[in-house]
Each structure stands twice: as structure tokens, then as C-alpha cells.
Amino acid sequence: MSNTNQNDLRENQAIPTVDGEDYLLEVKNLVKYFPIKGGFFGRTVGQVKAVDGVSFHIKRGTTMGLVGESGCGKSTIGRTILRLHDKTSGQVLFNGQDIFSLSSSELRKLRPKLQIIFQDPYSSLSPRLPVGEIIGEAVREHNIVPAAEFDDYITDIMKQCGLQEFHKDRYPHEFSGGQRQRICIARALALKPEFILCDEPVSALDVSIQAQIINLLRELQKNFGLTYLFISHDLSVVEHISDTVGVMYLGNMVEFAETEKIFDHPLHPYTQALFSAIPVPDPNYKMDRIVLEGSIPSPANPPAGCKFHTRCSKCMEVCKYAVPNWKEVEPGHFCACHLYNDAQEQAEAEQAIPAQAPAADGKKA
Amino acid sequence: MAKKKNDGYLSAKESRRISRENRKITNAYEKARKRKNVPESEYLTTMHDPNNAVEFDNLHSYFFTDTGVVRAVDGVSFNVPIGKTVGVVGESGCGKSVTSLSLMQLLQRPQGQTVEGEIRLNIGGNKAYDVTKAPNSVMQKLRGNYVSMIFQEPMTALNPVFRIGEQIEEVLKLHDDDHRTEEQFKARTIELLEMVGIANSEGVYRMYPHELSGGMRQRVVIAMALACNPRIIIADEPTTALDVTIQAQILDLLRQLKNKTNSSIMFITHDLGVIAEMADYVVVMYAGRVVEKGTAEDIFYHPAHPYTIGLMNSKPVVGKKVDELYSIPGKVPNPINMPKYCYFRDRCEMCVEQCSGEYPKEIQISDTHFVSCYRFDGKEAK
Ligand SMILES: Nc1ncnc2c1ncn2[C@@H]1O[C@H](COP(=O)(O)OP(=O)(O)O)[C@@H](O)[C@H]1O
Numbered sequence: 001m002s003n004t005n006q007n008d009l010r011e012n013q014a015i016p017t018v019d020g021e022d023y024l025l026e027v028k029n030l031v032k033y034f035p036i037k038g039g040f041f042g043r044t045v046g047q048v049k050a051v052d053g054v055s056f057h058i059k060r061g062t063t064m065g066l067v068g069e070s071g072c073g074k075s076t077i078g079r080t081i082l083r084l085h086d087k088t089s090g091q092v093l094f095n096g097q098d099i100f101s102l103s104s105s106e107l108r109k110l111r112p113k114l115q116i117i118f119q120d121p122y123s124s125l126s127p128r129l130p131v132g133e134i135i136g137e138a139v140r141e142h143n144i145v146p147a148a149e150f151d152d153y154i155t156d157i158m159k160q161c162g163l164q165e166f167h168k169d170r171y172p173h174e175f176s177g178g179q180r181q182r183i184c185i186a187r188a189l190a191l192k193p194e195f196i197l198c199d200e201p202v203s204a205l206d207v208s209i210q211a212q213i214i215n216l217l218r219e220l221q222k223n224f225g226l227t228y229l230f231i232s233h234d235l236s237v238v239e240h241i242s243d244t245v246g247v248m249y250l251g252n253m254v255e256f257a258e259t260e261k262i263f264d265h266p267l268h269p270y271t272q273a274l275f276s277a278i279p280v281p282d283p284n285y286k287m288d289r290i291v292l293e294g295s296i297p298s299p300a301n302p303p304a305g306c307k308f309h310t311r312c313s314k315c316m317e318v319c320k321y322a323v324p325n326w327k328e329v330e331p332g333h334f335c336a337c338h339l340y341n342d343a344q345e346q347a348e349a350e351q352a353i354p355a356q357a358p359a360a361d362g363k364k365a
Numbered sequence: 366m367a368k369k370k371n372d373g374y375l376s377a378k379e380s381r382r383i384s385r386e387n388r389k390i391t392n393a394y395e396k397a398r399k400r401k402n403v404p405e406s407e408y409l410t411t412m413h414d415p416n417n418a419v420e421f422d423n424l425h426s427y428f429f430t431d432t433g434v435v436r437a438v439d440g441v442s443f444n445v446p447i448g449k450t451v452g453v454v455g456e457s458g459c460g461k462s463v464t465s466l467s468l469m470q471l472l473q474r475p476q477g478q479t480v481e482g483e484i485r486l487n488i489g490g491n492k493a494y495d496v497t498k499a500p501n502s503v504m505q506k507l508r509g510n511y512v513s514m515i516f517q518e519p520m521t522a523l524n525p526v527f528r529i530g531e532q533i534e535e536v537l538k539l540h541d542d543d544h545r546t547e548e549q550f551k552a553r554t555i556e557l558l559e560m561v562g563i564a565n566s567e568g569v570y571r572m573y574p575h576e577l578s579g580g581m582r583q584r585v586v587i588a589m590a591l592a593c594n595p596r597i598i599i600a601d602e603p604t605t606a607l608d609v610t611i612q613a614q615i616l617d618l619l620r621q622l623k624n625k626t627n628s629s630i631m632f633i634t635h636d637l638g639v640i641a642e643m644a645d646y647v648v649v650m651y652a653g654r655v656v657e658k659g660t661a662e663d664i665f666y667h668p669a670h671p672y673t674i675g676l677m678n679s680k681p682v683v684g685k686k687v688d689e690l691y692s693i694p695g696k697v698p699n700p701i702n703m704p705k706y707c708y709f710r711d712r713c714e715m716c717v718e719q720c721s722g723e724y725p726k727e728i729q730i731s732d733t734h735f736v737s738c739y740r741f742d743g744k745e746a747k
């Protein structure tokens with residue numbers, strides 16, 4: 001596969017370099033609220049704060065894992081990055097360019113560069129189209145290759161994804177779950193993307209099939225220099241595939257670092273609890289589990305201060321009132337938690353505590 | 366075996382012939398099961414070991430479908446000891462659920478039938494019932510009282526239009542031998558909700574299922590399953606739909622409850638980590654058969670069957686870096702048309718010469734460890 005189109009955008013724009021790094025994607029303070037409609041006239045009566053001020057960046061050719069419990073806003077981030085949702089506020093820079101400032105024709109040109117693979121490959125494949133057409137449809141639409149090369153190109157892409165030429169004339173229902181996911185990957189890859197959002201791509205598959213798909217994704221990344229945002233609730237899969245990991249809770253990113261760093265010594269109490277819950281395939285493993293009490297509050301009405309304070313075993317008085325800063329606690333290791341405040345931040349945070357607040361009683365609001 | 370056209374599809378005529386034959390077979394099974402006043406002697410039996418709660422013995426459960434006979438469970442044997450947790454692991458379609466549904470006698474009828482083998486259920490007092498021969502009327506009494514089930518998706522077990530309290534009470538009333546009063550039913554229901562760690566039990570008692578989170582619903586389902594103190598609880602992927610933190614809570618709860626009640630758990634999952642955490646014994650299934658079984662230590666520290674080994678290497682483990690995950694080549698054979706030789710042979714990378722022979726028999730390689738694989742032929746534990 002030729003790599004010429006791959007570079008279109010980069011030639012047009014200066015490659016952003018922050019600290020000399022080559023970031024394909026930068027997300028700055030992204031906010032996405034969904035209105036809650038109610039009442040007789042369908043007025044907006046509240047907001048689901050699905051993504052509530054999230055910042056991170058992904059280096060070109062690397063994979064960022066995004067983890068957190070269901071409903072914490074992972075898919076919403078992914079879909080907003082791809083401009084499948086409008087943003088509420090914030091910025092998404094792709095190759096240094098804010099995708100929300102693009103005109104519709106510029107956006108159309110950008111579309112093939114940003115692709116997506118879902119958890120349920122079946123529902124995202126049209127049952128009435130043969131596989132060759134599913135993979136080729138958008139290739140034709142976006143003139144990815146000259147018409148004369150089309151057939152060979154599709155065959156080549158399918159082979160790259162572990163599919164065979166005769167599969168072109170088959171229909172999605174004739175394939176197993178793992179094969180269908182290969183079809184989805186081929187469809188994405190055929191558009192010569194730079195970035196692929198993988199939203200729980202292996203969650204519905206059996207372990208041995210999971211392994212095949214994960215290996216395929218990594219191989220394609222190596223061959224084509226792809227950049228992934230990999231969303232999954234399976235932490236061991238995320239650890240395996242990611243270079244960096246972001247942990248989310250209730251619409252906020254609470255921690256971000258290189259994979260090894262964050263798994264070796266997670267800083268945020270939520271990350272610590274989440275990681276301690278991973279089952280280990282060793283019957284004599286001594287679990288040292290931090291069991292979280294209660295359940296996740298509603299994103300329509302999140303707790304004040306640190307959103308995790310209602311369940312945090314290390315909750316302090318300031319946590320109930322002051323929102324912790326998102327800061328670089330160690331080089332490349334970001335975290336939002338009052339435990340890592342310096343003296344000045346602590347003093348500022350304490351100002352949020354109301355004067356008549358009851359004496360600090362340790363836990364729980 | 367049905368004759369197939371080259372493309373693998375059956376003609377309409379062929380399919381009609383198969384379904385006629387199927388009906389004849391399944392009607393006979395259904396008739397036997399629906400009889401009234403079946404003498405106990407027909408299904409009364411004894412446990413081979415009185416320390417077991419359940420013994421699956423050469424179980425065959427098939428589905429008679431229009432495209433042929435699906436041998437979903439094809440000769441499964443293992444025991445569930447009293448007070449222990451047995452983990453059943455294997456990939457989707459290998460027959461885990463059909464095995465457990467056979468114990469409940471809840472296979473989809475009439476096409477799903479247990480055609481061979483015994484499932485001995487220890488009902489105490491040196492008595493055991495073979496549930497495969499027990500008529501419907503007896504099974505209704507055993508379900509809930511002796512065996513109960515927790516499903517993956519709690520909403521399948523809950524009725525969306527009834528309050529939680531009513532639904533638990535209904536289970537209690539179904540098996541009520543003490544003629545309890547309404548107040549006693551409510552008290553017991555509240556007690557059950559508290560037992561499964563629901564703090565706001567009075568509130569939840571009056572709620573509808575949709576008002577609860579997934580984890581809370583699963584707790585309610587567990588309370589229902591425990592309502593009548595069953596001897597054995599089947600948990601079929603009870604945490605697969607839940608987040609890890611909620612999964613940890615539910616696994617904790619199940620462990621505590623088991624220790625309190627000394628019941629047995631048959632824990633079905635595809636997650637090896639969960640199995641390691643929960644199970645005393647592990648049964649590994651592949652294509653409708655048990656390929657390996659033993660204690661959790663046997664299976665995790667000395668996996669013997671190539672499929673078990675492949676499964677373990679396929680799954681990434683936190684803290685263990687590998688460049689590439691192992692992936693088992695090929696795919697599971699078609700359950701309508703199983704080969705005569707080892708079902709795993711076409712995917713096996715450890716084949717030996719004998720492997721082209723008939724399906725390997727079960728070989729005991731230690732006091733507790735059994736494997737069906739020719740690599741251990743002649744290496745039996747003495
Ligand atoms: N289209 C939508 N309209 C309204 N609310 C939504 C929509 N999509 C997601 N949400 C809400 O936003 C929150 C985050 O959802 P999501 O991003 O799907 O979480 P995750 O992918 O982490 O499970 C949830 O509370 C969800 O109900």
C-alpha cells in the first residue's frame with residue numbers, strides 16, 4: 001500500500017511540536033454535555049456532564065488506552081474527537097488543526113483520516129452489502145485509489161487484515177464475530193487513516209479471537225504508523241496494547257501517564273482501586289483489594305469538589321468543596337487529586353471550605 | 366448424517382425430512398417427561414461419592430434442529446463437591462450453559478434434550494435424584510430449593526413491571542413449606558436483601574428493577590437465588606456484564622455467602638482471572654467435552670491440555686510483558702459435524718502420532734488431575 005495520501009495533511013500544516021514531541025492529537029479541556037429534556041414543552045431541565053473538561057495528547061504512531069467504568073464518558077470523548085458529536089467547549093487539535101474550526105468541505109476531506117472500530121461489528125456492517133462492497137464503498141467515494149487499481153487495492157487490504165479474496169462476495173452474516181471485526185478493520189484501513197478510534201473492539205470476542213485481533217491491530221500499527229485511541233474496560237488488554245493510559249471517572253480524566261508508570265505506581269485513589277480489582281489468573285495470588293463502596297453517582301448531578309470524594313477512602317475535608325487541579329505530578333504523569341497539592345495549591349483549595357463547615361471528621365460527606 | 370450439497374446448505378426437502386425425524390425423537394422425550402405419578406424408583410439413585418453435591422456422568426445434551434443434530438454437550442463428566450466452587454471455563458459455544466441448563470432441566474424444549482448420561486443431585490439422607498429422568502413435577506420442586514441459578518444478564522431473571530420485594534416473595538411463596546404469614550415473608554425478603562449487601566433494603570424492596578444499577582440488580586438476583594437455601598448455585602457468567610470494581614464486589618459477596626451457607630457453586634465464566642479467584646476445582650471445556658479438569662492449582666500451575674495452555678497464553682496478564690499474544694490457530698469444529706478424532710487436533714500445535722486415532726480417552730495424571738490428550742498416553746498416575 002502506498003503511503004502518499006497519508007501525508008497530505010502534514011504537508012499542508014506545520015507539525016505541532018510541544019516539548020519537541022510529535023503529537024497527532026491534542027485534546028484541550030474538552031467538554032461535552034447532553035441536555036436532559038423534560039416537562040411538557042420538552043425544555044432542557046438539566047445536563048448530563050458526560051465529558052467535563054478533559055485534556056490529553058497522543059503521540060503519532062502510538063496507542064493511548066482509555067479506561068474507566070461504563071458511563072464515565074469514554075465513548076463520548078471518542079465520538080466528540082471524531083466530530084460525530086458537537087462539543088460543548090474545548091479544543092481538539094488533529095495535526096495541530098482544530099477540527100471544530102473546519103468547514104464542511106475541509107471536514108469531508110479529513111474524514112478518511114479519522115476512522116472508528118466498534119465493539120459490535122455486526123451492527124455496524126450493512127447486512128445487505130457483500131463484504132467487498134462494504135470495504136470499498138468509501139474508498140470509491142473518497143477517491144482513495146485510481147479506479148484501475150481499486151480491485152487489487154481492496155484485495156490487498158483484505159489480505160493485510162487476514163481475509164481472503166473470495167470473502168468479497170460473501171455477506172456479513174456468513175462470518176464469525178472475529179472475522180466481522182476484521183472486516184471492520186479492513187474498512188477503516190482502506191481509507192488510509194492516520195488515527196483509529198477503537199471503542200471496545202475486542203470486548204465481545206472470545207480470548208483466543210481477542211488475541212488474533214489485538215495482534216492484527218498492533219501489526220497494522222507498525223506497518224502503517226497508525227495512531228490509536230483504544231477504549232476498553234479490560235485493563236489487561238489495555239496494558240498490553242497501550243503506550244499511554246488515561247483513567248476516567250464520571251466525565252473527568254483523573255490520571256494519565258505512560259502505561260508502565262501508571263500500572264507500576266498509580267497515583268490517584270480511584271486508579272488504585274480500579275487496578276486492584278483486576279482478577280489475576282493465579283489461584284494463590286494474595287489479593288490486596290481496595291473495594292469501592294456504593295456505586296457511581298449520576299453524571300447529571302455529580303458530587304461537588306472532587307467527584308470521587310463520595311467513595312474515596314482517602315477523602316479529606318477540602319475534597320468535598322474544591323475541585324482538584326489537573327497537574328503534572330511527576331514528569332509525564334498527570335493526576336487530579338488533592339493528595340498531591342503543594343503548599344500553595346493546598347492553601348487555595350482550603351479557601352473553598354465554607355467557614356461554618358463542621359470540623360473535619362475524616363470520611364465521606 | 367444429512368446429505369449435504371457442495372455449498373454446505375441443505376435443500377428444503379432435506380430440511381423437512383430432518384425436522385420430521387426430529388419431531389418423532391423429541392416427542393418421545395417430551396411424553397416421558399410430562400407423565401404424572403412417575404414412581405420415585407425411576408429417578409432415584411445414589412451418589413458415587415456422598416461428599417458430592419452433583420455428579421455429571423457422561424452427559425449428552427443435543428439440540429435437534431432443522432439443519433441437523435447439534436451435539437452441544439457430548440460426554441461430560443465432573444463432580445461438584447459439597448461446599449466447594451467448581452469453575453467451568455471455555456470459549457463461547459463450548460457447552461457451558463447447556464451443561465448447567467441440563468442440571469436445571471431448562472434446556473430449550475422440545476429441540477433441546479438430554480439423550481444420554483446421568484446428573485445425580487444429592488438431596489440428602491443418602492438419597493440422590495437423577496435429574497435427567499425426573500419428571501417436570503419433581504424438577505419444579507428441586508429448582509430453587511436444591512439448585513438455583515444466577516444469569517449473566519440480571520434483567521432476564523427480573524420482571525420489569527413488578528417491585529423487587531414482590532419478586533423475591535414470589536420465589537419464597539413457591540417453595541413455602543412453613544405456611545409463613547405476609548409479615549414473615551417480608552421480613553425474610555428484607556433479610557435476604559441485607560445479606561447480599563443492599564444497605565437501603567426497605568427502599569429497594571419497593572423499587573422496580575429499572576431503578577437499580579447493574580450491580581444492584583445482580584445482588585437482587587443473587588438474593589432470589591439464595592432465597593430457599595439451595596444446595597447448589599449455578600452462576601452463569603454472573604459478572605461478565607459488570608465493571609471490574611462491581612465485579613469485585615459481587616465475587617466478594619458470592620465467596621462470603623458460600624462460606625456462610627456451605628452450599629456449592631458451579632461458576633461458569635470465560636475469564637481465567639475470575640476462575641482463579643473463585644474456584645477450588647476447574648473444568649475446561651472444548652467443543653462440548655471436558656478436555657481437562659483438576660484443582661485450581663493443577664490447571665493454573667500445570668496446565669496439560671494444549672487447549673488449556675493456548676487459552677492461558679492468549680490472555681494478556683497485567684505485569685507480564687509479551688510482544689505478541691499467542692493465538693490458537695484455526696477455529697472450533699462445527700458442532701453438527703464433529704470429527705472422529707480429537708476435536709482439537711486441527712488446531713493443535715503439539716500433535717503426536719496417535720492423535721489421528723479416535724477421540725482420546727480421559728487420563729489421570731495425578732490424584733486430582735485429568736486430561737484427555739494423547740500426549741499423556743502411558744503417563745498415567747499410578
Ligand atoms: N447521545 C447521548 N444523549 C444523552 N446522553 C448520553 C448520550 N451518549 C452518552 N450519554 C451519557 O453520557 C454518559 C457517558 O456515556 P459514554 O460516553 O457512553 O460512557 P462510556 O463509553 O464510558 O461507557 C452516560 O451517562 C451516558 O448515559
Ligand SMILES: Nc1ncnc2c1ncn2[C@@H]1O[C@H](COP(=O)(O)OP(=O)(O)O)[C@@H](O)[C@H]1O
Nearest residue numbers: 428435437456457458459460461462463473700
Ligand atoms: N436452543 C438452541 N438451539 C440450537 N443450538 C443451541 C441452542 N442452545 C445452544 N445451542 C448450541 O449448543 C452449543 C453450546 O452452547 P452453550 O452451552 O450456550 O455455550 P456456552 O459455553 O457459550 O455457554 C453451541 O454450539 C450452541 O450453538
Ligand code: SF4
Nearest residue numbers: 306309312319337338
Ligand atoms: S481529591 Fe480527595 S477525594 Fe478526590 S481522589 Fe484525591 S483524596 Fe480522594
Ligand code: SF4
Nearest residue numbers: 707710713720738739
Ligand atoms: S490428543 Fe493430540 S491433537 Fe488432541 S490435544 Fe492432545 S496432542 Fe493435541
Ligand SMILES: [Mg+2]
Nearest residue numbers: 074075076199
Ligand atoms: Mg462506551
Ligand SMILES: [Mg+2]
Nearest residue numbers: 461462463601
Ligand atoms: Mg453461556
